[in-house]
Amino acid sequence: MEKGLLIVLSGPSGVGKGTVCSALRKRATDLTYSISVTTRKPREGEVEGVNYFFRSREQFEEMIRKGxxxxxxxxxxxxxxxxxxxxxxxxxxxxxxxxxxEVQGALKVKERFPDGIFVFLTPPSISELRNRIVGRGTESKDTIDKRMDTAVEELSLIKHYDYAVENDQIDAACERILSIIVAEHCRKERVLPYLTKWIEEVR
Amino acid sequence: MEKGLLIVLSGPSGVGKGTVCSALRKRATDLTYSISVTTRKPREGEVEGVNYFFRSREQFEEMIRKGxxxxxxxxxxxxxxxxxxxxxxxxxxxxxxxxxxEVQGALKVKERFPDGIFVFLTPPSISELRNRIVGRGTESKDTIDKRMDTAVEELSLIKHYDYAVENDQIDAACERILSIIVAEHCRKERVLPYLTKWIEEVR
Structure with a gap:
């Protein structure tokens, strides 16, 4: 059987990863969504194995030790x-x-799943981000410099990713992510082993 | 300005390249379709620069000479x-x-446009092609062998391509091709130069 694809959706904080992911959950019901494990108490309505895997601190630390x-x-x-x-x-x-x-976690995941598809969500209207940062001219040069540094640092992490998806509109961003998944399934490298096997069987 | 993408749609003869391309023309009106040049006479209703560029044999041979x-x-x-x-x-x-x-032409195009996106249309229901070829048992072993050789030879050209799209249904094949185009526009490599330039301008 063909293995599934791991799609890692990440990007700078505040870019709207969670919102895009929630929208995908509603649209793309054939995708499996990774479930996090946490030591925090379940909130009202949260279900084990759906929202989170809930574990004690001891259990969690054992999971860490066991890799x-x-x-x-x-x-x-x-x-x-x-x-x-x-x-x-x-x-x-x-x-x-x-x-x-988030971005640091994604880099960790890449170590274990180098074949994953790493999608970096870029801020909405990246072409307008300059205006936002330089802004109305009310900020001090220091503040602007600090914001610029953070923006540059976050954006520079794109180099570890395969795709950059602009989150200008949630629906459009979802559409792009779903297109990436369809396209990745069509990549020659993925189809070739099955074709080759099929040809050998037929001969 | 960001350059457009060249999408080369090819595949073995009889796979339905023309049919898929016609369906795309109706659906994807924002794509530009390459127009061939020919020395044959225009047929009723064919328009210069729409269906073909019509040229004389002398003009065509000069185009060949000039590369x-x-x-x-x-x-x-x-x-x-x-x-x-x-x-x-x-x-x-x-x-x-x-x-x-067609496949030979596509390989020529790849020499000039190595950055093109090469999409190989595979026969409909590739999983059933075996049955089709081995068939009803009415064909001679020689005929079956010859067909198998052709099929294997054609399919082996996939290795020069980036994507393999199964033409099981015209609409589904179009959908996959359009997804590939969307995904390719999101590739980190394409977005990075613009992001980098933008960051430099802002700094």
Whole structure:
């Protein structure tokens, strides 16, 4: 069976990764969405294995020790991580998996899944970002410089990615991501092994 | 201005390149379709610069001498070729150009446009092609062998291409080709120069 594709959706903070991912969940129901594991308590309505895998701190730390997490981080006293098993098993079952993750985590995932498809969401209206940063002229030069540095630093991470998708409109961004998945399935490299095998069988 | 993409649609004879290309013309009106030059007489209703560029034999041979054709071939006493100028100018104007062409011609185009996106249309229901060839058992072993050789030879050309698109249904094939074009526009390599330039301008 053909293995599924791992699509890693990332980008600078505030770019709208979560919003785009939620929109994809509604549209692309044939995609499998990676589920994070966390040590924080479930909120009202959150379901184990749907929203998160909920684990104790001890269990989480054991997952870390056993190398069962693709990446993890600690925020406000709670751990959040991506279980490798869920991703691996879904891919092997031929499912395309979408993993939405911040930039540092994505680079970690790339170490384990170099064949993943890494999509970098760029800020909406990148052509207008200059105006936003230089702005109305009310900011001090220091503030502008600092913002520029952050923007440049974040954007420079694109070099580790395969695709850059502009998040100008949520629907348009979703459309581009879904096109990328269709196109990747058509890549000669992916089709060739099956064709070759088929030719050999027929001969 | 960002240059357009050259999309070369090819594949074995009988795979339905022409039919898929006609369907694309109706759907994707923002694509520019490469126009061939020919020495045959215009048929009823054919328009210069729309269906073909009509030229005399002398004019065509001068185009060959001047290297003005990406590729050409002679069929039934008439020349057919692809003028380089039309493709080049459209790309430079930022237009995506679709060129539908047989396999040998496509390889010629690749020499001039190595950056083109080469899409190989595979036979419909490739998984069923075996049944078709081995067939109802009414064919001689020689005929089956010859067909298999041709099929294998044609399919082996996929290695020169970037994408393999199965022509199981015309609409589905069009959808995949259009997805490939969208995805290629999002490739990091294409976006990076513009981002870098933008960052430098802002700094």
């Amino acid at each position: 069962e997490l693709l990446e993890y981080a600690e925020y406000v006293g709670n751990y959040y991580g991506t279980p490798a098993n869920f991703v691996q098993q879904s891919l092997e079952a031929g499912k395309d998996v979408l993993l939405e993750i | 003005e054709l990406l590729e050409y071939a002679e069929y039934v006493g008439n020349y057919y070729g692809t003028p380089a100028n039309f493709v080049q100018q459209s790309l430079e104007a930022g237009k995506d150009v679709l060129l539908e062409i």
